[in-house]
Amino acid sequence: MKKSMLNVITLALVLINLVLTVLLTFSLVSTNNRTNNLIKKVGEIIDLDAAGNAANGSQTGSAVNIDDIEYVEVKSGDSTNITVSYTDSGKTHYVVFKVTLGLNKKAKDYSTKSTSINNGMKLIVSQITNEALKYSYNTVTTNKTTIEKNLLSTLQDQFETEAICSVTLSEILVQ
Incomplete structure (x- = not known):
């Protein structure tokens, strides 16, 4: 008799524990969802990418699907390499990038x-050269994202379009 009474009490406590666990789970999930929505809204307000995508300043305010982007390499003559020369203390230094x-x-x-x-x-290459000359030859690589962001806004203003959605500097070589 004592064993069956203990089994009934144990079963009742397990059921109560299960009900309380379900209530706790649902209350935490709804609170977590509201917190995530709040963080997402705050991130959008201060222009952060809450989804975790690359937000390096080379994107416009609206997200663009990667399938909808056509990449065009900027050419200086027949070459895709753009060379900017700097003179520092009588020495000439070069930065080459794509x-x-x-x-x-x-x-x-x-x-x-x-x-x-x-x-x-030619106009684009000129804008790129002007932007790169704002920095010293040895700080171009550390200011890459700033240069990309400034070039994006400059080219969007120059061509009066939002069709340009990103500018990417690559293969930076400093000599």
């Missing part, structure tokens, strides 16, 4: 602006 523009194929002015961008490579 620049790639990301064009949003879904932008409303994509077709007209992509033609303008392809025809205006």
